Amino acid sequence: xxxxxxxxxxxxxxxxxxxxxxxxxxxxxxxxxxxxxxxxxxxxxxxxxxxxxxxxxxxxxxxxxxxxxxxxxxxxxxxxxxxxxxxxxxxxxxxxxxxxxxxxxxxxxxxxxxxxxxxxxxxxxxxxxxxxxxxxxxxxxxxxxxxxxxxxxxxxxxxxxxxxxxxxxxxxxxxxxxxxxxxxxxxxxxxxxxxxxxxxxxxxxxxxxxxxxxxxxxxxxxxxxxxxxxxxxxxxxxxxxxxxxxxxxxxxxxxxxxxxxxxxxxxxxxxxxxxxxxxxxxxxxxxxxxxxxxxxxxxxxxxxxxxxxxxxxxxxxxxxxxxxxxxxxxxxxxxxxxxxxxxxxxxxxxxxxxxxxxxxxxxxxxxxxxxxxxxxxxxxxxxxxxxxxxxxxxxxxxxxxxxxxxxxxxxxxxxxxxxxxxxxxxxxxxxxxxxxxxxxxxxxxxxxxxxxxxxxxxxxxxxxxxxxxxxxxxxxxxxxxxxxxxxxxxxxxxxxxxxxxxxxxxxxxxxxxxxxxxxxxxxxxxxxxxx
Amino acid sequence: xxxxxxxxxxxxxxxxxxxxxxxxxxxxxxxxxxxxxxxxxxxxxxxxxxxxxxxxxxxxxxxxxxxxxxxxxxxxxxxxxxxxxxxxxxxxxxxxxxxxxxxxxxxxxxxxxxxxxxxxxxxxxxxxxxxxxxxxxxxxxxxxxxxxxxxxxxxxxxxxxxxxxxxxxxxxxxxxxxxxxxxxxxxxxxxxxxxxxxxxxxx
Numbered sequence: 001x002x003x004x005x006x007x008x009x010x011x012x013x014x015x016x017x018x019x020x021x022x023x024x025x026x027x028x029x030x031x032x033x034x035x036x037x038x039x040x041x042x043x044x045x046x047x048x049x050x051x052x053x054x055x056x057x058x059x060x061x062x063x064x065x066x067x068x069x070x071x072x073x074x075x076x077x078x079x080x081x082x083x084x085x086x087x088x089x090x091x092x093x094x095x096x097x098x099x100x101x102x103x104x105x106x107x108x109x110x111x112x113x114x115x116x117x118x119x120x121x122x123x124x125x126x127x128x129x130x131x132x133x134x135x136x137x138x139x140x141x142x143x144x145x146x147x148x149x150x151x152x153x154x155x156x157x158x159x160x161x162x163x164x165x166x167x168x169x170x171x172x173x174x175x176x177x178x179x180x181x182x183x184x185x186x187x188x189x190x191x192x193x194x195x196x197x198x199x200x201x202x203x204x205x206x207x208x209x210x211x212x213x214x215x216x217x218x219x220x221x222x223x224x225x226x227x228x229x230x231x232x233x234x235x236x237x238x239x240x241x242x243x244x245x246x247x248x249x250x251x252x253x254x255x256x257x258x259x260x261x262x263x264x265x266x267x268x269x270x271x272x273x274x275x276x277x278x279x280x281x282x283x284x285x286x287x288x289x290x291x292x293x294x295x296x297x298x299x300x301x302x303x304x305x306x307x308x309x310x311x312x313x314x315x316x317x318x319x320x321x322x323x324x325x326x327x328x329x330x331x332x333x334x335x336x337x338x339x340x341x342x343x344x345x346x347x348x349x350x351x352x353x354x355x356x357x358x359x360x361x362x363x364x365x366x367x368x369x370x371x372x373x374x375x376x377x378x379x380x381x382x383x384x385x386x387x388x389x390x391x392x393x394x395x396x397x398x399x400x401x402x403x404x405x406x407x408x409x410x411x412x413x414x415x416x417x418x419x420x421x422x423x424x425x426x427x428x429x430x431x432x433x434x435x436x437x438x439x440x441x442x443x444x445x446x447x448x449x450x451x452x453x454x455x456x457x458x459x460x461x462x463x464x465x466x467x468x469x470x471x472x473x474x475x476x477x478x479x480x481x482x483x484x485x486x487x488x489x490x491x492x493x494x495x496x497x498x499x500x501x502x503x504x505x506x507x508x509x510x511x512x513x514x515x516x517x518x519x520x521x522x523x524x525x526x527x528x529x530x531x
Numbered sequence: 532x533x534x535x536x537x538x539x540x541x542x543x544x545x546x547x548x549x550x551x552x553x554x555x556x557x558x559x560x561x562x563x564x565x566x567x568x569x570x571x572x573x574x575x576x577x578x579x580x581x582x583x584x585x586x587x588x589x590x591x592x593x594x595x596x597x598x599x600x601x602x603x604x605x606x607x608x609x610x611x612x613x614x615x616x617x618x619x620x621x622x623x624x625x626x627x628x629x630x631x632x633x634x635x636x637x638x639x640x641x642x643x644x645x646x647x648x649x650x651x652x653x654x655x656x657x658x659x660x661x662x663x664x665x666x667x668x669x670x671x672x673x674x675x676x677x678x679x680x681x682x683x684x685x686x687x688x689x690x691x692x693x694x695x696x697x698x699x700x701x702x703x704x705x706x707x708x709x710x711x712x713x714x715x716x717x718x719x720x721x722x723x724x725x726x727x728x729x730x731x732x733x734x
Contacts, residue, residue, distance in 0.1 A: 109542055181549045185542050215552050223560025238564060241661055242620060242718035249567050253560055314667055 024119070027111030028521060029096045034418075035118050036093030037411075040086050041487065043125060044404070047081035048480050050074045055442075055476040058469050061461055071459035072145040073161065077128060079148035080165065083265065084172045085125050087399070090407045091268040092117075092179045095207050098414060099183065101512040101519060102201045104192025104528045109185040113178050120175035127168040131161040147457055149258070150224075152239035152250040156231050163232070166225045173218045180211035192511070194530035198292070201510055202285065205292050206271020209299040213260045213267075216303065221257035224250060248313055255306035263302045265399060267295060269406030270337060273359055275510070276413050277341055280356035281348025282507035287340035294333035294340075301330045311382045320379045327377040334370055338363065353505070354428030355413035358405055361436045365401030369394060372447070387457075390450025393443045400439060408435075408486065415490065416504040420518035421497030427489045434482035441475030605639035606702040612636075613700065614712045617646055617660075623719035624652040625686065630693065638702040641676065645693045646715070648679075650686035657685050657720040665712045672704035673711065683720055 023035060054074050057065045066074075096114065100107055108114050131143040144165035146155045155162050187200070187208050200208075227238040228250070237243025239250045274285040285291075307315060307323040315323075341363055350356070372394040376382050385391060416422050445468035450456075454465045461469065503513045515523055613636060615629035631644040650656055660680040664670040675681075679694035686692060700711065 110546075177553055181546060181553075184549060185545050188545055189541055215549060216556050219553050219556035220560040220563075223557050227561075227564075241716060242659075244661070246567070246571070249564065252567060253563060256560075256563075314665070316668055 025115070027107075027115050029100050029108045029111070029114065030418075030519070030521065032108075032114050032118050033093045033095075033097030036089045036096055036121075039118075039121055039125075040090035040093060040407075041490070043081055043085035043089070045483070045487070046125075046129070047078050047086055048483065050078040050081070052476060052480050054078065055473040057459055058461070059473040060470065061463055061466055063460055066459070068459045069145055070142065072147070072457070073132070073143040075457060076144045076147045076165075077132075080128055080144070080168070081125070082399075083148070083261070084169070084176075085121065085128070087265050087403050087407065088172075088176060089121060091207070091210070091265070092176075094203075094268060094272070094407075094410055094414075095179070095183050097418065098512060099186060099204055099207065100190075101515060101523060102510055103187065103190065103195060103204055104511050104524045104530070105186060105190035106522065106525050106527070108182050109190055110182045114182055117175045117178040117182065120171050120178075124168045124171040124175070127164050127171070131164050149254055150228060150250070151254075152228065152231070152247045153241070155228055155250075156240055163229070166229050169225050170222060173222045176214050177218055180214040183207055183211045184215075192524070192527045192530050198289070199530060201271075202274045202288065202291055203268070203271040205295055206267040206269070209295045210264050210267040213264050213299055213302065217257040217260045217264075220253060224253035224257070227253075248310075251310045251313060252307070255309045256303070258309065259306040260299075260302040262395075262398065263298055265403045266406070267299070269362070269403060269410070270295070272406065272410050272413075273341055273362065274344060275508075276355050276359045276409055277344045278509065279413075279505045279507045280353060280359075281345045281350050283344060283348040284509075285340070286343035286346075287336070290336050291340050294336045297333040298330060301326065301333070305330065308377055308382075311379050312386045324377055324379045328374060331370060331374055338367065338370075349507075353412075354423075354425060354432055355409050357429065357432045358409040358412060361432065362401060362405050362409060365397055365405065365436070365439070369397035369402055372397065385450055387455055388450035389446040389454045389456055392456050393446035393450060396443045396446075400443070405435070405439075411486075411490065413505075414512075415493055416500040417512065417517050417519070419494050419497075420500060420516075421493050422500050422504075423489050423493035423497065427485055431482060431485040431489065434485070435479065438475045438478035438482060442472050442479055443475075445469075445472045445475075604702055605637050607637050609706065610635045610637055611700055611704070611708065612710050613642075614710065615644060615646070615714075616712060617715040617717065619717045620719070623656065623658055623717055625650055625656070625658060625717060627715070627717055636700060638672075638700045638704055641697060641699050643677075643695060643697045645695045646679070647691060648684070648686065648694050648717070649691035650689060653688040655685060655687050657683050658717050659683050659720050660715040660717045663714050663716070665714065666708065669700075669704055669708050669711045672701040673713070674699045674701055680715060 023031065026032060026035075051074070053065070054071060057063070057071060096108065099105070129143065131140055134140050135142040140161065141159040143161040144150075144155075144158070145161060146158055150162070150165070187204055191200070227236065230236040231238050231240050231245070237245040239245045239247050241247065270291075274288075274291060278285045305323060305327045307319065308327045311320060311323070345360075352360070372390070376385055376391065376394060412423065412428055449465055449468045449472075452465065454461055500517050502516045504517060505513075511524075511528060512519075514528070612633055614633040615631060617627040617629060619625045619627050626649045627646055629644065629646050634642060634644065636642055648658075662675070662678070662680050664673045675696065675698045677695060677697040679696065684692075684694065698713075704711075
């Protein structure tokens with residue numbers, strides 16, 4: 001039998017360590033999923049507070065609240081926290097909770113590794129943010145101030161915050177790779193009998209491609225930051241032009257990881273969307289195979305388009321043309337996904353509970369991210385938009401509306417399953433409308449700021465940008481404080497609420513809805529058979 | 532298909548393969564370093580000019596007079612403006628300026644210019660200049676016959692020296708290129724290990 005069931009034999013259900021020790025030592029996929037999601041939510045607020053400080057500084061021209069050095073630290077650590085400590089753990093939390101339930105497995109394939117994978121995260125988060133605290137006591141000059149991209153030669157010359165961030169990225173990388181190996185082994189080896197790959201839930205497919213992307217690209221980032229570390233301390237010259245190194249090489253290495261990273265963040269959400277849309281449209285998913293092949297196509301294309309992040313670094317024309325067209329080619333499989341999502345809703349008996357609201361909001365706003373991405377992929381246009389607020393707005397439409405609102409969709413969709421209680425639909429809807437309106441209030445003006453020429457990553461700006469920045473800051477504060485509703489809704493749902501049935505949503509299909517809500521500590525010890 | 536009762540052995544085989552992928556990707560990151568260098572040197576991407584090694588088979592490092600190679604045909608039908616600039620990197624107390632700011636040349640002509648470099652400190656310092664040509668597409672047609680960047684330069688306390696540079700812009704350079712900028716960055720060698728540029732030359 002699998003390791004997971006051996007574990008069951010050692011600790012029969014109901015017999016745990018109490019308190020903190022239970023959470024430190026747990027190998028149960030549901031416990032670990034809960035820890036991932038809780039950690040993600042906490043770090044979402046940590047990263048959010050950082051950017052609210054930034055937006056407060058940008059409320060009006062001039063320097064009011066902070067010095068440029070501190071501003072630089074906030075934007076870089078905000079990005080690293082949101083990407084590595086909020087979005088990625090949220091997706092891993094979903095995978096831990098739901099994959100075994102959805103594919104009829106008793107647990108993840110490698111439960112002990114799963115525990116290690118999670119407990120690497122808090123030390124990494126502390127490493128990332130500790131330099132802020134140290135600076136208060138006069139030690140060092142604060143956190144990483146290079147932006148999340150670590151560009152050399154700035155990062156070669158930067159203070160000790162860079163070293164902290166490099167080590168944090170190493171640890172986060174190891175954690176993600178362990179999680180990915182676990183997910184791949186679980187999906188390949190532990191599916192219920194009769195569940196062929198083409199009967200796999202789309203959420204599992206999305207995560208499978210994500211896991212392979214992580215395994216193929218995270219080691220490249222680890223290699224790049226290792227080179228950075230040896231450049232800084234051990235006399236190598238990978239990126240140091242003084243010794244014949246090349247700073248542009250760092251950009252290639254970084255974005256070889258960095259572009260697939262975007263799809264690493266988005267593929268789990270794309271996998272989740274068809275489940276939600278099909279549930280609330282009360283129709284089967286449209287174009288299952290087309291979506292699977294699109295996932296695979298996007299995964300493959302994502303590793304060959306990286307240089308579109310630095311079109312202006314001075315590349316020869318043939319390289320520019322190649323990267324432009326390969327980037328634009330990604331919009332084809334993505335368009336297939338959009339088509340399938342809309343076709344799933346077409347003529348369905350739709351209702352708009354909170355998860356469905358978030359899913360539809362996701363489709364509209366993520367569509368804006370895709371279309372503005374096409375503009376940035378155009379080499380000639382990018383010469384104007386590069387490093388402007390247009391880029392900032394674009395990737396927040398992709399990663400907030402696409403990533404975080406996608407995660408919220410999943411949380412509202414599965415929360416009743418996890419807790420056995422219904423969340424407050426009223427608060428959920430209020431949260432959705434506040435989020436979607438204030439999100440657009442924050443980021444829509446940034447498109448115009450970018451078009452007008454406001455550069456990103458600068459704490460001060462010219463007077464003509466004042467109005468749009470003030471609007472954007474107001475939006476950001478509403479957006480930030482609306483998320484307290486989200487946290488409150490989750491908290492009260494965990495504490496209690498109306499009981500729900502095993503099939504929480506009327507139109508929900510899949511193995512996870514056959515189990516009681518909340519599912520018992522150990523599930524599918526006898527695997528279901530799929531006909 | 533029998534995934535109902537997976538044995539730990541089947542897990543281990545898959546984990547082994549996946550770990551190999553991880554190791555492969557890590558090694559790939561380091562393999563990209565020499566690959567990138569080779570690609571840039573071969574194509575002139577990123578403004579990397581051909582090192583002295585390339586010149587050996589045509590002219591010999593000593594300059595035109597030592598070689599029996601025919602002078603390249605001069606393309607008098609067009610002129611290209613070459614601009615010279617230089618920066619001294621932090622940690623090197625030197626001044627540097629080109630004695631010729633810019634020069635209109637016909638592709639194929641042998642030209643000579645020099646930079647005035649002065650040590651502003653009161654100690655002897657060794658420096659190394661690293662060249663870069665913009666636009667990158669012109670780099671592979673920008674041939675330096677003689678250059679102070681081929682070797683490390685030593686300047687005594689307060690010493691100033693004219694450092695010469697002889698070059699040809701080859702007639703093969705694309706017709707769309709009217710402007711070429713040659714830029715040097717002077718780095719301090721002291722306290723650093725031998726630079727890549729000079730170690731290549733030593734071979």
